[in-house]
Amino acid sequence: MRSEEQIVINSHLRFLAACAMITLLAGCASPASRQELVVEETSFGTRHPYSVFVIAGGGGETDATGYTNISNEDLEGAIKESIIKSGLFSSVAKTHDADYKLSVNLVSMSKPMFGLSFTIDMEMSWSLVNTKTGAAVMRESIKSSHTTGGGEAFAAVTRIRMAVERAAEKNIRQGLQKIAGLPLN
Amino acid sequence: MIRRERTIHVVLLLSLLVLLHGCAVNKATATVDQTTDLSALKMFHVKKYSKDTRDTNVLIENKLTEMGFHISGTETEVDAIVTYVDKWWWDITMYMLELTITLRDPGSDFPLATGHSLHTSLTRKSPEGMVDEVLTNIFFSDEKRGADSDK
Numbered sequence: 001m002r003s004e005e006q007i008v009i010n011s012h013l014r015f016l017a018a019c020a021m022i023t024l025l026a027g028c029a030s031p032a033s034r035q036e037l038v039v040e041e042t043s044f045g046t047r048h049p050y051s052v053f054v055i056a057g058g059g060g061e062t063d064a065t066g067y068t069n070i071s072n073e074d075l076e077g078a079i080k081e082s083i084i085k086s087g088l089f090s091s092v093a094k095t096h097d098a099d100y101k102l103s104v105n106l107v108s109m110s111k112p113m114f115g116l117s118f119t120i121d122m123e124m125s126w127s128l129v130n131t132k133t134g135a136a137v138m139r140e141s142i143k144s145s146h147t148t149g150g151g152e153a154f155a156a157v158t159r160i161r162m163a164v165e166r167a168a169e170k171n172i173r174q175g176l177q178k179i180a181g182l183p184l185n
Numbered sequence: 186m187i188r189r190e191r192t193i194h195v196v197l198l199l200s201l202l203v204l205l206h207g208c209a210v211n212k213a214t215a216t217v218d219q220t221t222d223l224s225a226l227k228m229f230h231v232k233k234y235s236k237d238t239r240d241t242n243v244l245i246e247n248k249l250t251e252m253g254f255h256i257s258g259t260e261t262e263v264d265a266i267v268t269y270v271d272k273w274w275w276d277i278t279m280y281m282l283e284l285t286i287t288l289r290d291p292g293s294d295f296p297l298a299t300g301h302s303l304h305t306s307l308t309r310k311s312p313e314g315m316v317d318e319v320l321t322n323i324f325f326s327d328e329k330r331g332a333d334s335d336k
Contacts, residue, residue, distance in 0.1 A: 010190075055219075057216040058214070058216045058299060060212060060214060101219060103218060103219040103220075105216045105218060105296065105299065107287060107296045107299050108270065108285060108287070108299075123296070125218055125295060125296040125299075127218050127219055127220045127295075129219055129220060136220040139218075139220055139290070139293065139295045140295065141289075141293070141294055141295050141296055
């Protein structure tokens with residue numbers, strides 16, 4: 001017959017093992033997918049007859065044991081692709097030799113750790129400069145948010161990634177809409 | 186019985202490996218917007234983060250003063266407002282896991298520059314060290330450019 005102390009120890013061990021299993025099964029964080037950030041908008045109602053050079057920053061790599069992040073390359077690529085798809089500018093330049101320079105920086109992103117639903121709040125700074133005159137025609141802090149519900153994906157890391165992607169896509173959409181409303185010349 | 190406990194120990198060991206795998210992560214980034222001239226910023230107001238209970242705002246003010254800048258107690262007539270978010274974690278003792286400092290335009294709230302540092306437990310820095318690293322990266326890092334700087 002086991003002693004009461006041994007029963008308690010075994011009970012604690014089982015609890016720790018359960019915690020360990022949850023940790024192992026929780027999965028690894030994966031980076032936001034560039035394709036999910038692209039704004040699938042056919043048009044913003046404006047076609048600026050100028051070229052634009054796009055540069056993005058503030059993002060980072062995603063560690064397997066860390067938190068979902070957006071890489072600078074993916075953010076930049078998604079903005080470029082969104083501009084091309086919408087036709088907002090006549091072309092997206094590969095070098096600084098363009099009519100306008102668009103700089104987008106990921107300033108902050110909330111990182112909720114626990115819960116069934118995850119809300120990501122995001123802020124990006126958007127600035128557009130006329131490269132010929134050097135004048136800043138747009139300086140905006142754009143905030144976006146998205147909540148992924150508990151039923152949208154089984155794994156928490158997937159729900160977090162989805163929320164990050166949707167919040168970023170909303171931010172890009174708002175940024176491009178602002179640019180569409182600018183009287184560029 | 187022995188076999189079951191051995192299995193439990195293996196699972197515990199594996200989970201420990203998973204948990205410890207991320208214990209030595211360092212990240213330090215700084216971004217300055219293309220429209221920002223940092224040399225024009227002389228006077229700052231540090232806005233206390235609503236969830237800060239450890240007076241990180243004082244550390245930022247002290248460091249900015251040490252760097253030769255002026256600190257104002259109000260948001261009026263300053264070149265930039267400094268906002269920050271500090272995140273603390275526990276591992277034997279509490280330590281500052283992450284610090285993000287943003288310099289904002291006083292009129293529009295536009296983020297002029299942002300710095301971020303992350304040090305997990307094994308490479309933890311003191312709060313003063315975190316503040317020093319972030320502000321140094323914003324103002325003096327050669328690697329930062331208009332958009333990014335990952336080190």
